[in-house]
Amino acid sequence: MKIERELMRGAGPVAVLKLLAGGAKYGYELVEALSVQTDGVLAMGQSTLYPMLYNLEAQGLIVAHWAAAPSGRDRKYYSLTASGQKRLVHDTEQWRSVVQALQTLGVIPAASRLALQWEAT
């Protein structure tokens, strides 16, 4: 299912921050993770991902560094900063409120709550 651009603009950054909360990742790794872990719902092209990473970096939410991969090649890794951690907590709260509101209205069935448990850890 393809997500609308405006919805993706709000969900994309928090999804990336959440993935980076699990440890530093490079660009292709993030693309793959978004695609696989969300069954393609939040999959985004690199033309969207890299500008998003640069914007998060400009906001001080993530930081990048070059490091050698096990294969011996250099890769640019992104990791969460303290500000990024705070923003992730804040955005998670926001999204939870949105989901609860939508459940209250019946837009999202209550069973879907289980599917959202992944973000709690």
Next chain:
Amino acid sequence: MTHEPPIGHNPYPLQSGLARLGEAQERQAREFVETVVRQTRLWRRERNEVLMELFHHFDDGADAGQDVDQLIKDFGPPHIAARLIRSAKIRNRSWKWHAWHRAFQISAATVCLMLGCLLFLVARMHLATLGPPTDLVGQFDQANSSIAMTDRGWPEYREGLILFDRTLFIETRESPGLLLTGVPTDPHWDRLVKYLDGNAKSLDLFVQASQRPRLGYIYRDPSNDAWLRLAGSRTSAETYPVNVPRFWILLPQIQELNIVRMLLNSAARVALERKNGPEFLRFWRAQFGLGQQIHAESEFRCVDAYGRASILDAFALMRRIVTEHSELLSDEQLALFRSDLDLVTGETKRKTVPELRSSFEQLLQRSYTPEADYGGRLTAVGSRALCGYLTFDLSVDFPDESIRRTALRPAQEAVQLSSNWNQYESPRNVKEAVNQELIALRWSATLANRRELRLEMDRLLALLQVELDQPLTVSQDFASSAYRQELQRLVASPDQLRRYWPLFLILPGKVSHDFEQAEEIFMMAREATLTTVALEQYRRRTGKWPEHLVDLVPVDLPHVPRDVFTGRPLIYRVVAGQPLLYSVWGNHQDDGGKTLPSQVFGYGPRDGDFRYLPVD
């Protein structure tokens, strides 16, 4: 903050996964990434960093088993990627760069705005065109063309002026006034007598011309051309082109008629010296008639002054002959003098304010579009005309017009062109042309429009009119006048000065009552001259001078002559057997009849008294 790759680092991985897909696919990926990065138009360092990261991304994809076509497809549109990457990377730049960039943007916007305003002003000024001009010369000519030829004196004056021998002035390099105002004791007197005898035909023509009821001068009459060339002027067609709005009008006939006046006056005085009463009377009446003609026809204050001067000159001559050479005049001739004096009417013509308004209308017409066009805008032609007017005025000293000088200084400083720039009202070189354009732009942005200028002019002229209407019996304290105070207020405000300075090209900085009130002084001179004749008639009848002026009433005078400065009778007494008659003049004080040398016909300083008898 991004940790940059080591300096000299190869942006492409040495152990590329893409290389394993073959050279063609590696080149395809490389070209795609380079295309995206090139389109970002970022700094070189930023481009290298993005290039390396994106290529690694493709390399990782190849390692994961994807081919290049699929990776390119997943990447998305390159131009969108380039745009998003550029904006995101720019956000990552330092705050110093952002501050400089914002300052540059503001400066550029300001410059663009100013350029836009400049272009607007240039377009507005150069698209503005003058309205249809009023043909002032044509109006004058139309009025005089209706005068019958037999009533016009000018053709005979002109003929006399053509015949008139001008070589004496050229040879001796003396002004006509110096020679023609001589007295019998002057070393030039004999030459003057000889000269007048040699120009008898011209004098006869002048006498004939003076007997016509009107002067009837036509500015655009081609018949004047021969005389104009002799007088050192251009032809009438060159001097008065049709449909050209003007600030000014050349009056060559007045200068020449002033010479006629002096010639007739000299001829009368020579006749007096020769004790030839009838000849004196002939030339005296001619001078008097010339003065009447000019006085009746003049549209300008300065011309009126010439007409009055001619008549006042004749009055003084009459007083002299009546008191000093009465034996030359019969009772009938005395009566004839009185009848001539009766021709002088007491009509008062107020010309100052109408003339100022007319001059201002000419200025507006030469400078602005009609009022219907957004109130009347300054034109490029008008700016050149104003520049010409200002550079002309720069060469003129206004010793008593401090307000005017103060008012014009900003505009004069703005002009700063050569002093003879105005000769043809066009710039002489590139620098002046550029200066003129810049000045025009500045003026067009700050000057009031035509309607606003006229309203302000009308307001100030109304104040001036009140000032000029003050009777002579009231002390003239111009320093405290409302008109002067209003001028000072305008001059003191830089904003008002910038908006209304063209008014000061026309408005007098110092009110001169001389022209406006000269009519009353002129009529007082007539009364004094009439009194002189009456005194002589009384003396002939009784054998003595009267003790008081009231003794002349009612037999010799209908009423006692009044001093316009006091409202009381002129001061009269008999001193050493001769009558003394004078006005207390502008200072309203009796100074014993002492006339200052600078007193000429009521113009100039008004200190001291003005003595009518005995004649100086």
